[in-house]
Amino acid sequence: MQSLTNISLKTIVxxxxxxxxxxxxxxxxxxxxxxxxxxxxxxxxxxxxxxxxGNLSVKFSIYSLDMFLIVSAFWAFIVAILFxxxxxxxxxLSVISxxxxxxxxxxxxxxxxxxxxxxxxxxTFYLKVLEILLAExxxxxxxxxxxxxxxxxxxxxSICLFGAIGLLLGTSFKGPTLIKVPIILLLLIFxxxxxxxxxxxxxxxxLIISVIYLFVSVLCFCLTIWIADKSEVSRK
Amino acid sequence: MNIIQCEDLSKxxxxxxxxxxxxxxxxxxxxxGIIGRNGAGKSTILNIIAGYIKPTSGxxxxxxxxPFNNIQTAANMIxxxxxxxxxxxLSLEDILKFGADFYPNWQSELAYRMLDYAGLDLTAKHQQxxxxxxxxxxxxxxxxxxxxxxxxxxxMNGMDEAIRTDFYRAILKEYLAFPRTILITSHHLxxxxxxxxxxxxxxxxxxxxxxxxxxxxxxxxxxSGPSDAxxxxxxxxxxxxxxxxxxxTSAIVDTSKLFVSExxxxxxxxxxxxxxxSEVCKYLTSKEGSDIDAIFD
Numbered sequence: 001m002q003s004l005t006n007i008s009l010k011t012i013v014x015x016x017x018x019x020x021x022x023x024x025x026x027x028x029x030x031x032x033x034x035x036x037x038x039x040x041x042x043x044x045x046x047x048x049x050x051x052x053x054g055n056l057s058v059k060f061s062i063y064s065l066d067m068f069l070i071v072s073a074f075w076a077f078i079v080a081i082l083f084x085x086x087x088x089x090x091x092x093l094s095v096i097s098x099x100x101x102x103x104x105x106x107x108x109x110x111x112x113x114x115x116x117x118x119x120x121x122x123x124t125f126y127l128k129v130l131e132i133l134l135a136e137x138x139x140x141x142x143x144x145x146x147x148x149x150x151x152x153x154x155x156x157x158s159i160c161l162f163g164a165i166g167l168l169l170g171t172s173f174k175g176p177t178l179i180k181v182p183i184i185l186l187l188l189i190f191x192x193x194x195x196x197x198x199x200x201x202x203x204x205x206x207l208i209i210s211v212i213y214l215f216v217s218v219l220c221f222c223l224t225i226w227i228a229d230k231s232e233v234s235r236k
Numbered sequence: 237m238n239i240i241q242c243e244d245l246s247k248x249x250x251x252x253x254x255x256x257x258x259x260x261x262x263x264x265x266x267x268x269g270i271i272g273r274n275g276a277g278k279s280t281i282l283n284i285i286a287g288y289i290k291p292t293s294g295x296x297x298x299x300x301x302x303p304f305n306n307i308q309t310a311a312n313m314i315x316x317x318x319x320x321x322x323x324x325x326l327s328l329e330d331i332l333k334f335g336a337d338f339y340p341n342w343q344s345e346l347a348y349r350m351l352d353y354a355g356l357d358l359t360a361k362h363q364q365x366x367x368x369x370x371x372x373x374x375x376x377x378x379x380x381x382x383x384x385x386x387x388x389x390x391x392m393n394g395m396d397e398a399i400r401t402d403f404y405r406a407i408l409k410e411y412l413a414f415p416r417t418i419l420i421t422s423h424h425l426x427x428x429x430x431x432x433x434x435x436x437x438x439x440x441x442x443x444x445x446x447x448x449x450x451x452x453x454x455x456x457x458x459x460s461g462p463s464d465a466x467x468x469x470x471x472x473x474x475x476x477x478x479x480x481x482x483x484x485t486s487a488i489v490d491t492s493k494l495f496v497s498e499x500x501x502x503x504x505x506x507x508x509x510x511x512x513x514s515e516v517c518k519y520l521t522s523k524e525g526s527d528i529d530a531i532f533d
Binding site for chain 2: 004005006007008009012014018019024087090091094095096097098099100101106143229231232233234235236
């Protein structure tokens with residue numbers, strides 16, 4: 001009898017990540033477009049305030065990464081949901097794969113894309129700064145490092161978190177009913193808790209917030225793999 | 237050696253029982269036709285074997301392992317049907333490279349030669365192909381991957397007759413070059429009879445026959461002769477179909493329940509004729525008393 005092929009999960013995941021990262025590249029070009037539209041064209045200035053005394057009038061504007069980060073996080077969430085849609089899942093069945101290998105590959109692609117999204121985000125932010133420098137011709141006060149490593153980590157963990165929630169939500173919808181209902185409820189409770197305690201969360205140092213975000217992301221990734229492992233799939 | 241072993245396998249979708257207590261074993265390196273009417277449960281059993289869905293009860297082992305979500309089953313199995321899909325960004329040539337990267341026994345040269353023969357443009361996208369071209373490409377993809385278990389679910393759907401004949405030969409040649417277990421479902425049983433070694437007949441979610449092709453064809457027999465001569469005989473055996481016209485009766489009967497020699501039958505003026513596998517399938521799966529003419533009467 002023909003000898004059977006022995007392939008490890010690691011090998012398949014590697015191959016899937018390689019191909020998925022190549023094939024889903026259009027997701028990144030859509031992020032560039034979104035950043036240009038929302039970050040540069042639509043947000044004309046940062047938050048502005050001013051005061052005056054006698055002949056002296058002071059007006060200052062604060063430009064931050066907020067808008068760029070919101071766009072990137074929202075993008076990560078949508079892209080993650082897209083990765084779990086039927087069309088993508090059916091494509092996975094055309095080569096050697098299992099639901100587990102596909103879920104792990106999607107997670108790696110999401111992490112890689114989150115990292116690239118941070119680079120795109122920072123690049124568009126620099127473009128924005130350049131635009132202001134050329135257009136406004138006013139003095140700039142740069143707070144500490146222009147973009148500190150802790151901010152970079154926070155951006156990465158935030159994008160990753162939204163991607164992880166998207167993957168978990170998308171996978172849950174296709175999972176067994178007994179699993180999907182509690183998971184969706186759990187996600188809703190988590191989002192409500194975060195919304196209620198958002199102010200106190202924001203007061204924490206960047207590093208702590210990043211660690212919390214990364215921890216929740218890992219939790220979502222683990223749940224995604226677990227649900228994928230239990231899920232059935234069909235081309236119909 | 238059995239590469240597929242199903243024991244008391246059942247699968248329900250809500251209240252609908254797609255498979256009911258299926259027990260069967262499939263040997264390695266055979267071409268087996270999975271035959272049944274629409275909705276009989278063919279695709280369900282294939283999906284369980286492929287590890288895509290879980291049985292509701294019973295067990296299924298492929299290569300001695302539970303196939304559900306199993307990477308080792310996936311590595312040794314390919315499932316080809318008309319819903320096989322690839323990313324919109326891949327041309328046919330890219331898909332061949334994609335397949336070559338995943339399947340260790342991939343035959344690139346053969347794939348190019350077969351696609352060239354079928355006249356497929358390698359720069360075209362998978363979703364741009366016509367129904368027949370799509371079926372041709374999918375079948376080539378399935379054959380050149382050379383997996384130990386190749387599942388072909390209606391592989392010839394949409395192909396014209398000439399290309400169908402060619403590709404039945406291609407399946408056989410590929411099988412001879414690299415023996416493997418091939419499961420084929422098709423509505424064109426007559427066309428593919430020549431390449432099948434065994435038939436697994438499924439009806440209403442149950443396996444009603446699993447036998448080598450010749451044995452399968454001998455399950456039923458057609459008798460025709462004077463109604464008087466046949467009357468006693470038919471009362472003692474299972475009759476699958478019967479027509480009476482001008483004092484002559486023709487009937488399809490179960491061979492295993494016919495305890496009369498052929499010589500004796502001939503002496504009574506009863507003619508015996510053998511059925512094709514397709515006809516045997518038709519009679520074994522036809523509903524009792526079903527007659528399309530009765531609808532119009």
